[in-house]
Amino acid sequence: MIDEHDYHLDTLAVRAGQERSQYGEHAEALYLTSSFVADNAAQAAARFVGEEPGYIYSRFTNPTVSLFQTRLAALEGAEAAVATASGMSAILALCMGHLKAGDHIVASASLFGASIQLFNTWLGKFGVTVSYVSATDPAAWDAAVQAQTRLFFLETPSNPLTEVADIAAIAAIAHAHGALLAVDNCFCSPALQQPLSLGADLVIHSATKYIDGQGRVLGGAVVGSQALIEPIYLFLRTAGPTLSAFNAWVLLKGLETLGLRMKAHCANALLLAQWLETRPEVGRVYYPGLPSHPQHALAMRQQSGGGGIVSFELVGGKAAAWHLIDQVQLMSRTANLGDVKTTITHPYTTTHGRVTPAAKAAAGIGEGLVRISVGLEHIDDLKRDLLRGLPDAT
Template identity: 45%
Template sequence: MSLPDDATPWHDPTRLLHGDAGLGDDSAVSPPIHYSATFKARDAAEFAEMAGTPRHAAYYTRYGNPTHERVAAILAALEGTETAMLTASGMGAISTTVLALVQAGDHVVAQGRHYMSTAKLFDEVLPRFGVQVTIVEQTDLAALEAALRPETRLIMLESPANPTLVLTDLAAVAALARPRGILTIADNTFASPINQKPHALGIDVVVHSATKSLGGHHDLTAGAVCCSQALAERIWPMHITLGSVLSPMDAWLLLRGLRTLAVRMERMNANALALAQWLEAQPQVERVWYPGLPSHPQHALAQRQMQGHGPVVALALRGGYEQTSRFVASLQLATHAVSLGGVETLIVHAAAMWGGLMSEAQMASTGIQPNFVRLAVGLEHIDDLKRDFGRALQQV
């Protein structure tokens, strides 16, 4: 998007609305959905040019699509990167990026707390293909630095981390990695680019599950990779090989969702902080984790690297599994479902959700106790949320 006349960058809410200006047919106020798998060429010369242009927006939708192009332009503007690519899911974005940037014999460092499928990629998949992985506690910079080797090619980060909202000092990790020629990837899903800009802190690649806050309505599945043109040229061939292609319809839904991201996130940030403060004062609540609370052990880091603290709040109730299940079941406004960042408040009893997929030891190592709850705050009126949660807490 071009700069205003005084060369001052546009603010994020304006980028969301006008970041795709000049792409496609601008006669339509609402951009069309380019629901076509393939696009025609006028002659052999144009066909050869289309086929030979990486990420061409109108050749074949696995390679690119005009609707994808609009979304990518907005995301790149938000994250401050040269370009962006879309995938069919957040894990599509993460897996494609990692597999494109490492090979047998390489070494990767990953933090100890990640989205579960990301953790499986590093714990189970990469070692099968000859890539060594070292897992470190993300709050321990000395341990992370000690894990680096001459063959280390990549550091994978996530901040805030799912589900316990542990933070990683992104600027400090980037400062360790860049002089050594090590690439860094940060999953920015929990924060969103409204609240945190990892690339500005020195991170090379920013990935998202766009299913969450970017889409914002629990009606699509998508992923995004934001990076330099040079890195995109390395990642894109793996993308078209693996085929994690976002449908034009979901790309259009994502485009529509992005238009309201700034106003939605402003309300979610306010709701989440107010609810976290209120929950912290309730006698039935043992502990609350939220980066915006002074009680969060990394609150100072959150203030330094985040502009807002996101919609996710974690809490532990006074009681065990049964009391926690009763509390969750008693809520009327919070829907018992996975995901986050949508207009409705969602809640999960973490031990119930992950219990069938992780051992008790694995859950304990990631901070998931029987009384642990993850809450993704939506756009409801805060007084109604407090009333609903207060009523449910009486059941604990």
């Protein structure tokens, strides 16, 4: 196994954590088994109580999953990671591991719709309350703290408006009040941003997105210190929303090209965002790599690239947005993102469809908003595809 402190991120994405079996395989091994055999009763007993390392049952111990966890932790500069069945199960596991009835969360108002539903509907059933604040106003986070506040939770960049939060400033506020800061790093991945180095305590990933990068499997992860990961692992061991060995193996293959893909996504997204700013049908473009973005300077300090997500408001509202989405032939009409194939969606009625109109308004999500996850197709072909729904006024 390589020393993770001696290598660059692109190398770690290919090599970190690999331990070959007695067969000396070059590629990572895929362990498709439900359970593992002990040599004797004493060894089985020792493994079940954690006195001896070893694999027991693939719900909570599997070599392929362990390798993915080790490699992702290395990319985030973390001590440990725990893998889950999806990005949403990663958020659930984080909350179950670190919250109890009566606790309070301060969260960004600019969250993925399912995250809001999880907080409001499901955690709310068990007495956990949430206050939503502007992601970009650290003073609002400080003002929202209550005596029972245990967790700050944010996405940066946010979905779908790519708002960029000051991780270091918000981390300092959380820690001053004895709370943890968890950052959803889905839009950037560790290739563009490492929240732990900026003061965050835990990092959330929907590995379904850029970590896989090709729309093949679901997966999630929570990354942080060993002490903070342990209670999350114990919840997953009992409840079972864990990552399958096959999906972990696919995600390992995704990590190998993560750095290269993210550079290409960023380059394509910037070109598309610049072009959209010139279009008369477009009222506003949201992309951290543009100088017009309100948090452009912060994004360029905090991230190594603008990312692959471009959102924009059409002058004609919902009718114009749906017309554009219906006319494209190359882009995929799906709410998934982070794929080598460009995807397009209408956040108001898809990703945030279950969010109340008032909450959507508070988050700045209007009916004319379109979100594009820019893939790796040629930029000229992407522009031509959009022109099918944006008649060329020139």
